[in-house]
Amino acid sequence: MIENLSDALVLFLNIYNIIALAGGIGIGVIVGAIPGMTSTMAVALTLPFTFTLPPVTGILLLLGVYKGGVYGGSIPAILVKAPGTPAASCSVLDGYPLAQKGQAGRALDIALYASCFADLVSNLSLILLVGYLAQLVTSFGPPENFTLIFFSLTIIASVSGDSLLRGFISAGAGLLLATVGLDLIYGTDRFTFGNSDLLGGLAFIPLLIGLFAIPEILNGYAKRGATGKVAADPSGSRATFADFRYCFRSILRGSLIGVVLGAIPGIGGAPSAFVSYSEAMRRSPNRKNFGKGELEGVAAAEAGNNGVAGSTMIPLLALGIPGDVITAVILGAFMVHGLRPGPMLFEQNIDLIYALFIGISISSLFLLIIGKAAIHMFRHIASIPRSYLYPVVMVLCVFGAYAVNNSFFDIYVMVAFGILGFLMMRMHVPSAPFLIAFILGPMLEDNFRQSLLMSQGSLTIFARSWITWIFWSLTILSVVLMVRRHLAGKSIEKALPVLPEEKRDG
């Protein structure tokens, strides 16, 4: 062990590795901060540059881009309500309201601290638990995934705002639109109307940008009056240690949620962020402030999505199974260098694994330093006059939407959902349930149908293992708590005295 570690240190202690890691994080933060440019895209674009680099340097560069990208997505989510990456979409819920209150700096700071802490926890988990968690993950099949995702959908209740019904309607619309495209079991068309652009379904990024960024832009035009500077952060607010301590429980919980969900192939950062956010809201005494600019909400969302960053490497390194697209690209980088992740890698190249672990361990510190610098750079966005900011963000969204598939169709989708999002905003229909359902819908349906295929139609498969029982119990518990809270809210409302009617008018 000690000998392996010293070999790994020799392998790691090389200026090129440090530059690759820091440079990768810098690139990732910048790319992540551009709406529509996902960390997947950034990692894929960086891959060719690693071909000529030594394996450790190349893989650290990719890991840096990935980690930077995951954090970078929160910057535009907080500043201009246009999440740079899908995983950052949850950070919009409280980050943007905080920016509107003039606390953009505080929100960005807490997002960074939560991200770095979660990243550190995730990295340590990767190093310490890679073997154990990998064993657990192998026992997840379609029925277990279905029950997990079904449980995740209970989050919708937490992000539905003042009306559960409106939230459920929004989620229903998201689930319905997620069915557009080719049916994965029979390969038949669903709601494609002969349009080949719809065969792969509605692209997620244009829909996300449309639903979150464009309604805000349109709202800016509706409410324009004395146009001036954005109310955000003229004095440069900062998150204090007290803020960090206040959010610490949610950060720790979100980090652990991220670690567990990240280790399950195919789950990813966005569901993790929403689960973490929902849990923080469920347990917070200030739950009524969630969605209106609650610092803990930003911290929980960011901890959730960054907690995934290290643990997604668990199935990759331990089993050679990529958990998502990014780890699939990183798997490609391993293979380009003649390495095959999995149990054999631990036997034959343990020094390389340890060198990567050392690099991964210090990446959280690099993320903190580079992220802090990025905040200073991007903070100025908040002081740009809205008459310039909105049009520039709109054009940025256009380029971002186009870049996903190099398709005009995605721009049309973005604009259409932008207008729909504005109407939803006006009708007080929350867009977060729509988004969550749109993300989780295909996974839910695929796992449901795959399970039924496996069981030849028998529903008993959804109770086949202790894992499914755990998730069913959690779902029931979550629903019971939700109903109880709703009823408690109603009884408090009834207990309040009704104001005289004339007060309504004046």
Add this chain to the structure above:
Amino acid sequence: MKTVNKRDFVLGLVVCALALFVLFGILPWAVKTPKVIPNLALSPTFWPRIILVSLVGLSAFLAIQALYEGIKPRDAVQDESYEEPFDLSDFRVIPTALLMVLFCAALKPFGVVLPAIAMLLGMIVMHGRKEWPKAIGVSIATVLILYMFFRYVAKVPVPLGPLNGLL
């Protein structure tokens, strides 16, 4: 005394009507179903049908709730949701939305760059800025910087339309 919650009532009715239309008018021909399916739940229409039926139920319930429960005077004072769904200021959005639709229509013949410059300029002016030189400068510079980044750094082949060969 209670007032009908117009916003929820209208929303419930519209969503219910749309869901019924999709369920009976669109779903039967927009989702192709194989002739033989071993299990009803495996049918490609199963999931959309379940969602649509749920939407019909939820939206009908919302409309009925809005009609019978309405809004109590206390809510009217405390709850921001009491505001009318649309107000006159929302009409200002129409030119901006139209500009976006026009931009979409211009993409195929003119590529991304020229329509983006025009849209950016239009949006700046619509927001009340009349400093033409600055607005034109910002429009051109922003789009060109974004074009350069996406074309040469991200390697995204951004269509140029008539500018092909110039940039």
